[in-house]
Amino acid sequence: MYDLLVVGAGPYGLSIASHAAGAGLDVRVFGRPMASWRDHMPRGMFLKSEPWASNLSDPRRRYGLAAYCERNGMRARHGEPVSVETFASYGLWFARHAVPDVDERMVASVGACPGGFEVVTDDGQAVRGRTVALAVGVMPFVEIPSALHGLGPEHVTHSSHHRDLDRFRDRDVTVIGGGQAALETAALLAEQGTRVRVLARSHRLSWNTVPPEWKRPWWQSARAPHSGLGCGWRNWFYAEVPGGFRRLPEATRARISASALGPAGAWWVRDRVESRVEVLLDHEVATASVTSGRVRLATVGSIGGGPDFETDHVIAATGFRATGARLGLLAPEVRASLAVNAADEPYASTGFESSYPGLFLAGLVTAASFGPAMRFVQGASFTAERLVRGVRRSLRHGPAGSAVPAPAGERGRRSPLGAVKH
Template sequence: MPMLIIGGGPFALSAAALAGDRGVDAVVVGRPMGFWSEHMPQGMLLRSGIDWHLDATGVCTLEAYLRERALSPKEVDPIPVELFREYADWFRRAKGITLRQDLVTRLTHRDGTFHAELDSGERIRADVVVAAPGISYFTRLPDWGGSIPSGRASHSCDLVRFDALSGQRVLIVGGRQSAYEWAALIGEHGAARVDVVHRHPMPRFASVSWTFFDDYLEATMRGSGWWRRLPVPVREAILARCWEAGRGTLEPWLPARLDAAGVRIWPETAVVLAEPTVDGGPVRITMSNTQSLTVDQVIFATGYAAELARVPFLADLVERIKMRNGSPVLDEALQSTVPGLYLTGFSATQDFGPFFGFVKAAPASAALIMRDMLARTG
């Protein structure tokens, strides 16, 4: 029976490519770069460098794609999201990956075999499953978010087309990269006013080198269970370093765009009350600094928290997957407590480190899984 790979994003494509390179029969089910196409806006700029790619063999890299297109690194710095999507399509073709554009709606495990039911009605059996659930399952909202009328609020990953916000008053809750970048894009799309509110101080705007991820990923490949075996102080220091690079520091090209769009920023401020002015109408926001705003739309750029139980196709297996803090407990090769079920990407960050939530870790993830699979099958 073939190996089943669920997903069409970076981690799934990396696994599918390496499976093909190693002669493993794999069926890949998902939408090609689904989250990237459906939950990232046109005009978004990535924070990664050109050394981030999908190929565990190091051949079909983003740099190779740029060379084929006669593009220099300077021409694509920062990298537009559209370019990386194009690279992923090129990678898929170069690696001969056939992607069934369908969705797995249910996954069960009986007598050592996985049974997948697809949205199309098709059924697939497999001995091994690699699943890379997208982070859209894991959106996080503040407690008061439910008080806003339907149609007046959305998470940033669910609002990626901004034309309808022209002339609107928009409040963005959150203070990291997505909050500020959405603010710039929405202002550039003609919003009447854009406010950003967050509880922490103003972030720093500066260029960040992500090369320190390389050492962590190399250590992960060299040492079985490297992350979980680190002394707690060392893990905490790495977490702090990743936090400072990814959340405490934002891209240096943002301030000029925010200023040009007239974005107003309210740091060290919380929302204390949100209530509609009329039934289903604009929302009245009261902040901790006693200021009030009337807004037409609230966008929550409030991040993500792994909660595997929210992944619909895993509903039948959740009770058999040992979890901690909402994340699966994984072995040294990303295998869950259901034998043959590997879970990677954002779901793996608890046991493998925060860098497994980034595309940079996709090739390493594929290598770990394939090495374990081939060792088990001889």
């Protein structure tokens, strides 16, 4: 029986595995390394985060993005965005050098067994571990507006469903959303000859500005320090002090995790959108139907009805919502025991342990506990260090299954399956 089974081989899963191996734990990692970055982002996209805030984490800090770029004749410089292709290749390099062998099979289910957990792979093999870390990324949490739910994938997809956009050449596409995914997807579509429009609920598009120079006068740095989530003391707190964020009242954490660092486009995509893409602001889809093979959208604005129009395809760049109900690979009895907040977001302890003993969480699903940094690669280092400490503490205190009380603010909550938390 392994000490730790890591489910997921993206930036968080690989970082956790590297720290676990460095701590002497017997660890096994499942998943295709960097799969989301390799399979679910179109060619030509760039990371929004700075290169120095895009490192996977190993205990000796030997395998950062800058080290990879230097070894391969590239550069990772402040203010110069890194391509998705470069970042994915970096992650594969990190996996080869800083992580025990990765089992590239996908995990079908995670359930409890005597002394720990049983992970079943997609080919039916069962592997047991005393603890489990779920680092499943964002794909289980895709969010598509309810007005589009009745349409099939031939007419509606999520922005994360596309490795390339070639199928939409010379067609008409409507992109829903006002954030980076929507705006960069729209720019790429327009640049390949697609007729594209962006439909956004906001009254105006928000754009991030060019980051200030890394070396600045001291008074400028004191007023707005650099951080992995952007300049300013508030962003610095989110990026550098996730443990402090977790000490905030639950309602405050929930509000910030839902609203901080809201939809905005990167500075380097602005001209590409404004010069080529039709934008319809202050509107959202009210109803959607298929007529003669095309999607007919009826829209509504804040002051009344909006235009109706037809399009060949809708891409919903509407983000992700990490809820307990969407952790579908967990066995029902495990999922039903998770303590959640009012938005159905699972609770995570200071060591990233869920309310189910021995089950640890990482990445987006912990944003309600540790803040906006968990939505970005920036949070991987903090998570890996704290989570592995939590795993070691759990291993010392005995096998999974012993009673661990949920925090006072979470007790008595019902899970999506109706079980009362304890």
